[in-house]
Amino acid sequence: MRQTLVVGNWKMHGSRASVAALLGEVVGSLPAGAAETAVCPSYVHLAQALELCEGSAVAVGAQDCSHMQSGAYTGEVSAQMLVDMGCRWVILGHSERRQYHSESDNLVAAKLGAAIEAGLRPIVCVGETREQRESGEEEIVVARQLRGALDGQISLAGLVVAYEPVWAIGTGLTASPEQAQAMHAFIRKCLVDVNGIDADATRVLYGGSVKADNAAELFAQQDIDGALVGGAALKAGDFLAIVGAGHG
Numbered sequence: 001m002r003q004t005l006v007v008g009n010w011k012m013h014g015s016r017a018s019v020a021a022l023l024g025e026v027v028g029s030l031p032a033g034a035a036e037t038a039v040c041p042s043y044v045h046l047a048q049a050l051e052l053c054e055g056s057a058v059a060v061g062a063q064d065c066s067h068m069q070s071g072a073y074t075g076e077v078s079a080q081m082l083v084d085m086g087c088r089w090v091i092l093g094h095s096e097r098r099q100y101h102s103e104s105d106n107l108v109a110a111k112l113g114a115a116i117e118a119g120l121r122p123i124v125c126v127g128e129t130r131e132q133r134e135s136g137e138e139e140i141v142v143a144r145q146l147r148g149a150l151d152g153q154i155s156l157a158g159l160v161v162a163y164e165p166v167w168a169i170g171t172g173l174t175a176s177p178e179q180a181q182a183m184h185a186f187i188r189k190c191l192v193d194v195n196g197i198d199a200d201a202t203r204v205l206y207g208g209s210v211k212a213d214n215a216a217e218l219f220a221q222q223d224i225d226g227a228l229v230g231g232a233a234l235k236a237g238d239f240l241a242i243v244g245a246g247h248g
């Protein structure tokens with residue numbers, strides 16, 4: 001049985017005060033026997049989050065990393081630096097990185113390679129736009145993104161995939177549990193063809209307007225193994241309810 005994983009993607013939100021308040025509540029009230037839990041604050045709040053989560057069941061990750069290991073790359077943060085700080089997870093290929101920073105499948109693959117080499121646990125995001133879904137291309141797009149990121153990697157043990165339909169991110173629109181399940185089953189089928197992956201053991205998270213009141217129904221689907229949560233991860237009560245909807 002795959003343990004549910006709930007990951008909060010805080011995006012570019014937060015201050016020292018709000019991070020302290022949010023994590024104080026999350027760490028202090030994490031339900032027993034619930035989902036495995038991680039939070040991904042901005043780079044500048046990582047050290048504070050790591051300190052606040054120390055000794056708790058809440059792991060900390062980053063929202064991105066460089067594809068390079070070190071060198072003259074102004075503004076970049078390497079996977080090795082994140083490991084050195086104590087980060088366990090990294091989100092890669094989020095649709096906002098693809099949209100606003102022109103990240104290609106090749107770049108996502110290079111970042112994934114760097115994360116794997118450094119020992120970070122990667123969460124690779126895939127998902128189609130509304131136009132792509134309306135023209136019936138969603139499976140083609142997702143299969144291409146998966147192949148583009150995963151083919152040729154040295155090791156994919158522990159990989160997590162997040163299916164995030166772009167039309168459901170931050171919009172309040174959620175894929176129905178049936179729509180999400182269908183795509184998750186398709187993703188698992190694609191993973192069977194990737195060398196070095198145990199498709200049955202690989203967790204596939206859903207992301208896109210997951211809330212306290214729809215998490216349980218999503219998690220009840222056979223191939224939905226947790227959630228990548230944006231907006232609702234910024235409210236302790238909502239995030240804890242989503243975590244509580246999963247199983248340990």
Ligand code: PEP
Binds near residue numbers: 164168209228229
């Ligand atoms: C996300 O950005 O990963 C996300 C799923 O956002 P939201 O939950 O706000 O839709």
